[in-house]
Amino acid sequence: MNRVGKTAAGIGVLLAVWQLAVMSGIWSTYVLPPPSKVANSFLVMAGNGTLWKHILVSMRRVLTGFGIAFSLALVCGIVASGLPKLEEYYGGFLEFMRHVPPISLIALLILWFGIGETSKIIIIVLASFFPMYLNIRKGFASADRKLLEVGEVFGLSRWQKFCRIIVPCAVPDVLVGMRIGLGYSWRAIIGAEMIAAASGLGYLILDAQQMSRSDRVIVGIITIGMVGILCDRIFQILIQRCRSYENK
Amino acid sequence: MRINDLCKSYQVAGRRLDVLKNLRMEADNSGITVVLGRSGCGKTTLLRLIAGLEQADSGQIIWEKGTGGVRVPSGERLGGEGGQAAAVRLGVIFQEPRLMPWLTTADNILFGVDKKEARREERLARLLKLTGLEGFEKAYPGQLSGGMQQRTALARALACDPDYLLMDEPFAALDYFTRRQMQKELVQVWRKEKKGVLFVTHSIEEALAIGTKIIILDGGGCRKEYDLADHAYPRDLLDPDLVYIKKDIIEQIEEREETRL
Ligand SMILES: Nc1ncnc2c1ncn2[C@@H]1O[C@H](COP(=O)(O)OP(=O)(O)OP(=O)(O)O)[C@@H](O)[C@H]1O
Ligand SMILES: [Mg+2]
Numbered sequence: 001m002n003r004v005g006k007t008a009a010g011i012g013v014l015l016a017v018w019q020l021a022v023m024s025g026i027w028s029t030y031v032l033p034p035p036s037k038v039a040n041s042f043l044v045m046a047g048n049g050t051l052w053k054h055i056l057v058s059m060r061r062v063l064t065g066f067g068i069a070f071s072l073a074l075v076c077g078i079v080a081s082g083l084p085k086l087e088e089y090y091g092g093f094l095e096f097m098r099h100v101p102p103i104s105l106i107a108l109l110i111l112w113f114g115i116g117e118t119s120k121i122i123i124i125v126l127a128s129f130f131p132m133y134l135n136i137r138k139g140f141a142s143a144d145r146k147l148l149e150v151g152e153v154f155g156l157s158r159w160q161k162f163c164r165i166i167v168p169c170a171v172p173d174v175l176v177g178m179r180i181g182l183g184y185s186w187r188a189i190i191g192a193e194m195i196a197a198a199s200g201l202g203y204l205i206l207d208a209q210q211m212s213r214s215d216r217v218i219v220g221i222i223t224i225g226m227v228g229i230l231c232d233r234i235f236q237i238l239i240q241r242c243r244s245y246e247n248k
Numbered sequence: 249m250r251i252n253d254l255c256k257s258y259q260v261a262g263r264r265l266d267v268l269k270n271l272r273m274e275a276d277n278s279g280i281t282v283v284l285g286r287s288g289c290g291k292t293t294l295l296r297l298i299a300g301l302e303q304a305d306s307g308q309i310i311w312e313k314g315t316g317g318v319r320v321p322s323g324e325r326l327g328g329e330g331g332q333a334a335a336v337r338l339g340v341i342f343q344e345p346r347l348m349p350w351l352t353t354a355d356n357i358l359f360g361v362d363k364k365e366a367r368r369e370e371r372l373a374r375l376l377k378l379t380g381l382e383g384f385e386k387a388y389p390g391q392l393s394g395g396m397q398q399r400t401a402l403a404r405a406l407a408c409d410p411d412y413l414l415m416d417e418p419f420a421a422l423d424y425f426t427r428r429q430m431q432k433e434l435v436q437v438w439r440k441e442k443k444g445v446l447f448v449t450h451s452i453e454e455a456l457a458i459g460t461k462i463i464i465l466d467g468g469g470c471r472k473e474y475d476l477a478d479h480a481y482p483r484d485l486l487d488p489d490l491v492y493i494k495k496d497i498i499e500q501i502e503e504r505e506e507t508r509l
Contacts, residue, residue: 146342146344146346147346147348149301149342149346150340150342150346150348150359152300152301153299153300153301153338153339153340154359154360154408155360164359165348168348168350171350245349245350245388245389245390
């Protein structure tokens, strides 16, 4: 059996267990809706367009937050590897922030930035910045010294060495960081949309919870997971493209 | 090129280690000068000093090219400010190929060549032919054999048309046959391009096969020199003259070992 077949079989077993659990009657169908009901809700929501609307809204937040986090991580990471003296000033603070869960800042963010998009995006930035920062810093710091000496004997300037040797050496680590960061961005969507959202996948789940619609909660969870996988796949293909010289 | 009283020491485990002590030597700007010595005698250090990758404690490396002599004060980097880079262009080939894994053979060869430079393609084609890498210009280093990678490194060094080639045991990692092949190719390249070559090795056979001059580096200085300019290529290593020189070189190095004990 190939990979896809095995994955399908695994999901099939999961669905069967789920169905059996429903039929056992231990939980009421309020708490644990049968797969068929979830599938039905899914089709209804996809059909009338609400699901797509939520996906798009969340997607925009995730990508905005991810983009900002990536830009910041790139700047901080390059500075940390290129000008370590400067890094000493902000490194300690970053190290501190890294250990603070973003959700713990929600109260303050609402006070400072209100309940608009800003606070939501900051949550996503905080969640995805650190994995990217750490990977990017590692990538730029780990340029091969032997290759840098090659640049030296060809008389390259500092800037040329950066563009032609350090950056290509860093690309694989940067891409890995971006891939992890994107995953963290998606995972932060619930936290972000806990702040007075009116749409989005996080809102969909939280709203369904208020309405005791477990089937919709599950639809939201499944959608987040699938969109996350899709984004990750796209990235994986990108990474493979960039590192194709290694496998060939 | 002349080297005057070159000194270099390292701090190893808290102790001062004099690697080069008042080294004096001369290398012909159009010959193949081979520096021969035991492992750890400072061959790589010497080459790195000449290439400007390391700074000397004292002494000078003086380039004499054409009519006017160009002086490179110790410690000052070639390719830095001033006219030194224009005066003597160095091509360096390290012990390992050190190719950029993300570049194709063609791009690796042209690494040191200015993008705006005219006739890049022409130069590339000539070098590919010279090093026998035609047909592999689109391959990545990971797809080349060790010898092919080393030839790519040779082509890369030749691509910016250096006046002088510095080679640090470039063929040490190759098998006997590839090594012989590469030595022949080097001699061919040298004949066609008429460049000065400084070749570092610990193999006496290799030194005898390619050198127009052999310098024995030992104890931080130049112990003895042999002139082989009269021996034509390809050389027969069983030639009585060469066998005699080989014996003498072995004696030189072993004698030194005995006085040390
Ligand atoms: N960066 C360094 N720091 C400290 N000591 C060094 C350094 N580089 C070389 N040495 C010392 O200098 C000595 C000469 O080293 P070098 O690499 O020049 O030897 P070599 O003649 O090239 O030997 P081999 O044939 O094994 O390559 C060695 O004893 C080594 O310990
Ligand atoms: Mg060496």
